[in-house]
Amino acid sequence: MDLSIPDVRGMTDLDRAKFAKEVAVPCVEIQSKNVGKSMSIFKKYLLKMEKLKPVMEVDGTEERRKLLLDPLLLETWNSLSEAEQQKLSELKINEASFSNTCLQLDYRNFRMEDVFKAVLPEGKEGCTSYSRIGHIIHLNLRDHLLPYKNLIGQVLVDKLIGVKTVVNKSSVIDSTYRNFEMEVLAGEADFVTEVKENMCIFKFDFSKVYWNSRLCTEHERIIKLLPQESVLFDVFAGVGPFSVPAAKIRKCRVFANDLNPSSYHWLKENVRLNKLANVETFNLDGRQFIREQMPAFVLTKPTVPINITMNLPALAVEFLDAFIGLLHGVELDSLPDITIHVYSFCEESSAFSEMRTKVESSLKHSIEDEQIVELVDVRDVSPKKHMLRLSFRIPLAVLTKAPEGETASDAKRPKLDLELQDR
Ligand SMILES: C[S@@+](CC[C@H](N)C(=O)[O-])C[C@H]1O[C@@H](n2cnc3c(N)ncnc32)[C@H](O)[C@@H]1O
Known part of the structure; x- marks a missing residue:
């Protein structure tokens, strides 16, 4: 009664015929009308294999059924407890109901x-x-x-x-x-496939864009951090796993950008598929996107909290210099509330300090402890390589820093210089 797969070790081309085998398994024959009632006892002993129904018809009769049993769990009447035997006797099931039956197993039956x-x-x-x-x-x-x-x-x-x-x-x-x-x-x-993540639909060509289902929880964590009706700038948006749920669930106004023309195509398609009117899409280099789109927005809606996602762990930190002096000379009525979520790969042992140091050196400015929202170990890429996220409020001094060599009087930039549009 060996239900294991025949010897196929080392097979490199699938030969389904080599999985076929004949086995004898224990079975119990009972009246069809008692199948339901007997399950309180037999359910746990049934033979469970793929594409195999353990309750079988008995040739030529509707009145009787054969239950196939797993030989490792129950072989004979005598293996049952007294209480079980007693209960089955009431259904006219006894030692004589048990026998063995021959089964033809094949590839389809094995997990x-x-x-x-x-x-x-x-x-x-x-x-x-x-x-x-x-x-x-x-x-x-x-x-x-x-x-x-x-x-x-x-x-x-x-x-x-x-x-x-x-x-x-x-x-x-x-x-x-x-x-x-x-x-x-x-x-x-x-390769064109469709998935659901964070209650949104995503369609894309998996051979041409970046998609990693393992980031689902991280995408969700960020969505939860976003205040309702706030603003998200998604610098390396891919096909939209931050942008689309932010717009749909948090009702954020979203500016989503990706340099890959294929990601940009599917990003737009996902905005359409999820019926969103509050997402603007861009196909720019991340640095250009930050420098062109952010100042104009901050000027028109300075009090709305802004979150910026930068998920390109191999390089994103290097793009932080785009924020230096971004609002230099701009007359602001109130201080903008801007949180950056930047990702990077770090060595496990020194990950947290390494991440902070990298960010500070790219910004050419230190970050105070109270400006750090969270530092998260997102996932292990390999035993030594971790993907981390630092979420921090960008120091105003970074945004307003004057370019080297500029004098105080040069600094005043009229608002109109920034080509104000109603964003
Ligand atoms: C790691 S993927 C992240 C995609 C998505 N945000 C996610 O969480 O799954 C990084 C994305 O950055 C895009 N990218 C790479 N270099 C870029 C650049 N210089 N400017 C803008 N996007 C860039 C890639 O095309 C890719 O879609």
């Missing part, structure tokens, strides 16, 4: 995890973790699993409902747009 355990090198089967992006499964296979990549892809397509495409990352993310090359391991080469 995905068991297939991987049976095929992949012993002790290394656990490395097949994946993320799901709509109908796409994204793998990041370690070298020792590469010989099995097509089998792994095919098993995922076969076993996971709704999965049509399996891709493996074939280069590290180092492109400007943070997307990566991918190899289709199984299924269709269809």
Whole structure:
């Protein structure tokens, strides 16, 4: 009564026929009308395998049913407790009701995890973790699993409902747009996918833009920090996982920017799909976006709290210099309340101090403790590399700093210089 998968260890091309086997399993034959009542006892002993109904018809009769039992849990009448036997006797079930039956098992009956355990090198089967992006499964296979990549892809397509495409990352993310090359391991080469995150719909071409489902909680944390009807400037917006929920849930006015033309395309599409009227989209370099869009807004609505998200961990800190002198010479009626959420990769051991030092050196200014809103360890990218977020109120002295060499009288800039538009 061995229900395990036949010997398929080392298989690299999926041969489903090699999973077929015949087994005898214990069963109990009972009157159809008693199936429901008997479940208070038998439910926990039923044979649970994929695509297998443990309550089977008995040839030629509607009156009787066969319950398939898991041999590891219950083999005979004698394995039942006295109380269980007593209860079953009342349903006319007894020792004679028990027998064995022959089952033809095949590939479809085995769970995905068991297939991987049976095929992949012993002790290394656990490395097949994946993320799901709509109908796409994204793998990041370690070298020792590469010989099995097509089998792994095919098993995922076969076993996971709704999965049509399996891709493996074939280069590290180092492109400007943070997307990566991918190899289709199984299924269709269809990369346009749709996901739900934070109650919003996102559609995008996964091969051309950055999307990471593991950031869902971080996106949610930021959305929760935003005051209702405040303003968000999303400098590296991608396809909108901060911008779209901010506009939809927090009713924020959003200025969303991304340099990647494909991200920009899908960002606009996601604004449309989520029926949002309060998002303006831009396809600019982050520095240009900050310098062109922020001052004009601050001038017209100086009292509205502004949050700025800068999620490009490899580089975002370097863009902070765009804030130096941004409001220099601008006559403000009140002090703007601007919070920056900037992300960076740091070494684990020194992460928190490293992050603060990096930000301060880019701003060329120190940040007081009371200006720090929070410093969050967002996720481990690798054992030594952590993605951190520093959320801080930008010191006014940074925004109003005069360019080197400028005198006090040069500093007064009339408001109209900033090409005021009603934003
Ligand atoms: C790590 S992704 C973050 C996307 C999104 N905010 C998220 O949380 O998933 C960084 C984004 O920055 C964009 N990007 C890279 N360099 C840029 C630049 N100089 N200016 C504006 N956007 C840039 C990339 O195209 C990418 O969409």
